[in-house]
Amino acid sequence: MNSSNRLDNLVQRVRHALAEAFGVQPSALVAAPGRVNLIGEHTDYNDGFVLPAAIDRHVVMAVHPRQDDLVRLYACDMQASSSFRLGEIVKDDQHTWSNYQRGVAWALQQEGYDLIGMDVALSSDVPIAAGLSSSAAIELATAMAFQTVSGLELDGVARAQLCQKAENEFVGMRCGIMDQYVISMGQRDHALLIDCRSLTYQAVPIPVGCQVIICNTNKPRALVGSAYNQRRLECETGARQMGVVALRDLTPDDLATHAPSLDAIVLKRCRHVITENQRVLETVDALPQGDLARVGALMNASHVSLRDDYEVSCAELDAMVEAAWDQPGVWGARMTGAGFGGCTVNLVDADHAAAFAREIAPRYQKRTNLEPDIYVCRAEQGVRVL
Numbered sequence: 001m002n003s004s005n006r007l008d009n010l011v012q013r014v015r016h017a018l019a020e021a022f023g024v025q026p027s028a029l030v031a032a033p034g035r036v037n038l039i040g041e042h043t044d045y046n047d048g049f050v051l052p053a054a055i056d057r058h059v060v061m062a063v064h065p066r067q068d069d070l071v072r073l074y075a076c077d078m079q080a081s082s083s084f085r086l087g088e089i090v091k092d093d094q095h096t097w098s099n100y101q102r103g104v105a106w107a108l109q110q111e112g113y114d115l116i117g118m119d120v121a122l123s124s125d126v127p128i129a130a131g132l133s134s135s136a137a138i139e140l141a142t143a144m145a146f147q148t149v150s151g152l153e154l155d156g157v158a159r160a161q162l163c164q165k166a167e168n169e170f171v172g173m174r175c176g177i178m179d180q181y182v183i184s185m186g187q188r189d190h191a192l193l194i195d196c197r198s199l200t201y202q203a204v205p206i207p208v209g210c211q212v213i214i215c216n217t218n219k220p221r222a223l224v225g226s227a228y229n230q231r232r233l234e235c236e237t238g239a240r241q242m243g244v245v246a247l248r249d250l251t252p253d254d255l256a257t258h259a260p261s262l263d264a265i266v267l268k269r270c271r272h273v274i275t276e277n278q279r280v281l282e283t284v285d286a287l288p289q290g291d292l293a294r295v296g297a298l299m300n301a302s303h304v305s306l307r308d309d310y311e312v313s314c315a316e317l318d319a320m321v322e323a324a325w326d327q328p329g330v331w332g333a334r335m336t337g338a339g340f341g342g343c344t345v346n347l348v349d350a351d352h353a354a355a356f357a358r359e360i361a362p363r364y365q366k367r368t369n370l371e372p373d374i375y376v377c378r379a380e381q382g383v384r385v386l
Contacts, residue, residue: 003056003378007031010123011386013076014062017121021074021081024119026062028148032141032383033058034126035133035182036214036345037336038191039302040280042310044176046235046273047197047246049280051204052178053212053379054186059124059137060386065149066117071105073098076123086115091170100135103170104142107162108152115150127373130216131337135171136179139163140383148385156382157199160184174229186382193284197248206379207290210331211353212345215324215360216373219316219341228338231269231310238262238270247273272309276302296332296347300325303334312339316368320344323363327356 001009011029018026033054040050066072069086075097082098084090089106092098101120108115122141126134143159146152154162160180167173167180177199182192190203206212239247242258247270255274259267279298286294303321307313317335321344324333329352336345348356357374364372 003380006056006125007058007060010058010060010125013123014060014121017074017076017123018062018064018119021121022064022072022119024064026064028063028145029386030061030063030141030144030148030383031058031386032137032144032183033186033380034137035179035186036212036343036377037178038212038345038347039283039299039334040178040276041302041306041336042231042312042338043248043273043276043280044178044194044196045174045232046239047248048273048277049248050178050194050196051191051280051283052182052194053191053206054182054382055132055212055214055375055377056380057126057132057375057377059122059126059134059141061120061122061141061145063145063149064119066119068117069115070117071101072119073101074121076121086117099171100138100166101142103166104139104163105146106170107166108143108146110165111162113146113150113152113154115146118145118149120145127216129220129342131221131339131342132214133179133183135167136163136175136183139166140180140183144383144385156184157181159383161199174232182382184382186380188381189379191287191379193280197246202284204284204287207287207292209290209350210292211348211350212377212379213348213353213357214336214375214377215320215344215346215364216375217316217320217341217343217364217368218370218372219314219368221338221341227312227340231312234266234269235273238266241266242270248277250274252278268309268311272305275305292331292347292349296330299332299334299345299347306335306339310339314340316341316370317344319367320360320364320372323360323367324356326363327360328352329356
């Protein structure tokens with residue numbers, strides 16, 4: 001099924017669900033894409049550089065405004081409901097999926113925005129727990145829904161920052177800005193180079209003739225929570241010991257100078273981040289020139305660094321990447337996302353894309369006894385009202 005048909009199906013589903021659950025028709029339909037990170041992993045919370053793209057898998061919401069402060073939610077995919085009042089937002093320990101919407105409402109009001117209640121039905125084809133930012137897509141869709149029904153003036157960067165605040169301070173996950181930013185600001189057929197310190201970006205075209213293919217290992221990410229926060233602490237420790245605000249401010253030569261004074265684990269974590277920032281910038285130089293061999297080599301090196309220095313890969317991710325490296329027409333392959341399961345991203349020559357998608361699954365399944373999902377993707381526009 002192509003991306004247009006998938007999106008149409010989601011729209012029809014949420015329209016019907018809104019009428020069934022709440023007896024109203026939508027005043028707005030909102031779509032927020034998932035995202036894949038081509039390169040630049042675990043650099044965002046170190047003030048570094050990332051190169052993600054929004055993808056053509058979406059969270060879609062059908063929204064109807066209310067005249068009170070009640071927000072009613074119906075999640076089609078779970079056949080579950082939750083509700084809260086804007087004047088008293090607390091976490092829902094039973095329907096934890098609703099805490100992303102609650103957090104966005106909380107963050108918007110913390111910033112001084114006046115919200116009105118709404119009825120919402122939502123559905124998604126962004127895989128959950130796969131490292132493709134299903135949670136950030138829900139956050140951005142929620143922000144756009146509130147923005148639409150409440151008539152808010154909110155630019156794309158501010159929208160991303162408020163959704164990050166919701167996840168950091170309400171949900172309790174100390175994510176960087178990358179996911180929310182690219183889902184808010186993504187451009188079709190482009191990746192975005194994001195400077196996570198200045199929050200500026202550059203659209204980088206993905207060359208014609210190559211295909212971005214995502215392989216979901218279907219090994220759930222058993223994070224990541226504690227390990228992610230531990231990695232972040234290790235990076236902050238290294239930056240502090242080397243006298244800089246963030247690892248973004250260091251070169252490999254700087255790291256070599258300080259290496260004798262660093263704990264061995266902290267040294268490895270810092271080495272990954274510092275070299276990964278360099279790989280992102282080299283990729284941005286190579287893509288517009290169509291130098292896919294160079295891009296692929298940088299992606300491969302990124303995976304090795306994530307596996308060995310940052311230690312966020314796992315046997316299943318390694319098996320999927322190694323199976324891809326053996327396929328004809330593959331420029332590069334690496335794990336993507338926070339790690340410990342989830343997905344790989346593959347840059348494949350367009351003429352070999354169909355064969356790759358067909359052959360990678362049995363090779364991976366033979367090694368792991370897990371059946372993967374393969375998504376042939378295109379870079380998509382960010383969150384929008386349909």
